[in-house]
Amino acid sequence: MTNPEMLKNLRGRLVVSCQAYPGEPLRDPRAMALMAQAAVEGGAAAIRAQGLEDIRLIRRAVTVPQIGLLKVGSSGVFITPTLQDALDVVEAGSEVVAIDGTRRERPDGLTLEQTIAEIHARTNAMVMADVGSFDDGIAAQEAGADIVGTTLAGYTPERQKTDGPDLELLEQLAGRLDLPVFAEGRIHTPEQARLAIEAGAYSVVVGTAITHPTTITSWFAAAVAG
Numbered sequence: 001m002t003n004p005e006m007l008k009n010l011r012g013r014l015v016v017s018c019q020a021y022p023g024e025p026l027r028d029p030r031a032m033a034l035m036a037q038a039a040v041e042g043g044a045a046a047i048r049a050q051g052l053e054d055i056r057l058i059r060r061a062v063t064v065p066q067i068g069l070l071k072v073g074s075s076g077v078f079i080t081p082t083l084q085d086a087l088d089v090v091e092a093g094s095e096v097v098a099i100d101g102t103r104r105e106r107p108d109g110l111t112l113e114q115t116i117a118e119i120h121a122r123t124n125a126m127v128m129a130d131v132g133s134f135d136d137g138i139a140a141q142e143a144g145a146d147i148v149g150t151t152l153a154g155y156t157p158e159r160q161k162t163d164g165p166d167l168e169l170l171e172q173l174a175g176r177l178d179l180p181v182f183a184e185g186r187i188h189t190p191e192q193a194r195l196a197i198e199a200g201a202y203s204v205v206v207g208t209a210i211t212h213p214t215t216i217t218s219w220f221a222a223a224v225a226g
């Protein structure tokens with residue numbers, strides 16, 4: 001399948017992010033591969049996954065496209081920060097590599113444009129630029145990204161962290177950019193997912209609310225405790 005065909009299949013569809021964090025009970029690539037299978041059975045059109053071994057196992061477990069990333073640390077530029085990280089993610093089996101798409105300095109000293117150009121020159125993968133603001137999104141399009149995601153909205157100093165998805169940013173980006181804008185970040189209900197589509201999202205990425213049982217449990221536990 002060509003990249004444009006793959007993208008076309010994701011239009012108006014749900015992507016499920018299957019991630020567990022270091023030290024957690026489900027932080028095992030086998031668990032995430034099972035999670036990915038369950039998500040695909042429920043209608044996920046693609047899987048987003050973190051970590052090379054997770055990506056490898058998920059590649060074998062499902063046939064839908066995979067958006068892969070490597071998290072390095074949890075502050076500053078931490079989503080697939082370097083070109084080498086991105087190449088490793090593609091090598092592990094991702095059709096799309098999600099990278100930090102902000103205007104911040106990258107640890108390997110390359111610009112976003114150089115990073116994307118090298119990924120395109122050396123692989124067939126598409127690049128999803130995870131951005132935190134409108135200006136990031138514009139810059140990411142100019143730098144050659146294939147997809148822009150609102151993933152980092154509320155995780156950089158440029159935008160307040162909204163309770164639910166940052167629909168305002170989504171709407172601004174979708175109204176302005178010429179490439180698919182994926183809604184991602186704090187989409188916790190099917191209604192919010194729908195609102196994201198109505199705000200112009202090409203696809204909707206949901207993680208925590210589907211694949212992070214500890215957080216979901218804490219929502220219910222807090223509600224029960226009152």
Ligand SMILES: CC(=O)N[C@H](C=O)[C@@H](O)[C@H](O)[C@H](O)COP(=O)(O)O
Nearest residue numbers: 017151155185186187206207208209
């Ligand atoms: C900011 C950051 O590190 N985002 C990460 C990116 O891959 C993940 O931790 C999120 O779970 C993912 O973006 C999906 O979002 P949510 O789990 O809110 O549905």
